[in-house]
Amino acid sequence: MRLVSLSMLNNDMLLAKSIYYNDCLVLKEGTIDLVRFTASLKKLGIDYIYVEDSKSTGIVIPDAISEETRISCKKILRQTIEDFSNKTIIDLTDMTGTINSIIDDILENPDIQISLNDIGASDEYTFSHSVSTTVYSLLIANRLGYNRKMMEKLAAGALLHDMGKILLDNKIVNKQGKLDPEEYEHIKQHTTLGYEALKKCVSLTELSRIISLYHHETMDGTGYPTQAMAGELHEFTRIVAVADVYDALVSDRCYRKKWSSNTAVNYLIEHAGTQFDTKLVSVLIKQIAIYPNGSMVRLSNNTIGIVKEQNINFPLRPIIRVIKDNEGNDIEMYEIDLMKILSITIIESEIEMNCDWL
Ligand SMILES: [Fe+2]
Structure with a gap:
């Protein structure tokens, strides 16, 4: 694939x-x-x-959770969002079931290096993003040694972290261009509005609920809505803050195209300590394939290939299936392990380019 x-x-x-x-x-x-x-x-x-296709035969792209779990989670989330508009008390029993399926999948595959991004229609973004943010949050929590009960609370808060957005003006939420200061102030309100709205979920703990309120706070106290400093932020909110931004960066948005994993990881590193908790950034990036399986890359000898397999602990040096020569002609495919041929490096990934070299 x-x-x-x-x-x-x-x-x-x-x-x-x-x-x-x-x-x-x-x-x-x-x-x-x-x-x-x-x-x-x-x-x-x-x-x-x-x-x-013939070029990708035998290439496996791992995901932390099964396709079935991802689909059922998005479906339940859609139902829960509808309930917010129609009901005064919201029952999270179905959501608890799906959270347990996500946790089961993650515990089964703790050492996974994620290569797969959820591909959804743009209208599906809210659902795909909430599920992916939850998956990244749980991968971090698992590495930190959280027990199951804590993982369940974290997952419930992560899944509902952006619930306040359904109470905002849709035109502003989906605006393609840059937001003016007034519109940005409006978007910021999704944190406080979400926190209040989640009171309808009587079974949700306060620990899960505060994630919606604080997930845009930063370590240096320049976030919103309260400008809380690092020491005042519960680890749950710091985990979801990193997971939320990472998934947003690697997803197509109405106002920009998705970034490559490599560029998004660099963004997290650049903002570690100021925007994000450094320890959590380092935990998350260990679980992300910088050059994901199945993605196209250009090598330093100008040949072009598809990432076939990761070399654990050496994310910059995966195994590549070379499919084009240095002039862009199709060739008989061969594989090179960048851990064995150290003179060759990856210089570009497809998403960072205009694809005119493909
Ligand atoms: Fe948010």
Whole structure:
């Protein structure tokens, strides 16, 4: 399996992961002749899809949770959001079930280096983002040695951390350009509004609820809404703050294209100690594949390849399946292990480029 942009689609590829919109199946895994769907996928705000082709045979892209768990979690979250508009008391029993499935998946695979980003339609962002933020938060918590009860509380708060956004003006939330100061003030209110709204979930603990209030606070006290300093922030809120930003950076947004894992990790490192808790940044980046399996990279000898497999502990030096020579011509594929040939390095990943070298 590999990740390709829609502009690279050809009819030798088949869809490797089903695509959903509003919980409905749009394109089923195994679909062929993908080029004819390019325009419809673009309309849904999808720029990249997972495909299987002769170049990617045998490449496995690991995810921390199963596809089934991810889909069921998004569905329950959608229902919970509807309940917020219609009900005065919200029952989280179904959500607790799905949280336990996420935790089970993570505990089964504690050493995973995540390569897979959730590909969803742009309207699905809230749901995909909440689930992914929860997964990253739990990966950190597991590394920190949290027990199951604490992981459940963290997950409930992480899943609902942006609930306040449903109470904001949708036009401002989905605005494509830069926000003016007044609009930014409006967006900031999702923290306090969310915290208040979550009082409807009577079974939710205060520890889970404060995540919605404080997840935009920073270590240096320049965040919002209270400008609390590092020492005043519960570790739950510091964990979700890192997970939230990382997932937002590697996702397509209405106002910018997604960043590569490499660039997003560099952002976390750059802001460790001021915006984020340094210890938590270092824990999270150990679980992220800098060059994810299935992504295209250009090597320092100008050949182009697909990342086939990670070398644990050496994220900058994975095993590469080379598919194009230094002039961009298709060649008979071969593999190189960058841990064995140290003179060659990765110099670019596809997402950082305009793809004119592909
Ligand atoms: Fe937020």
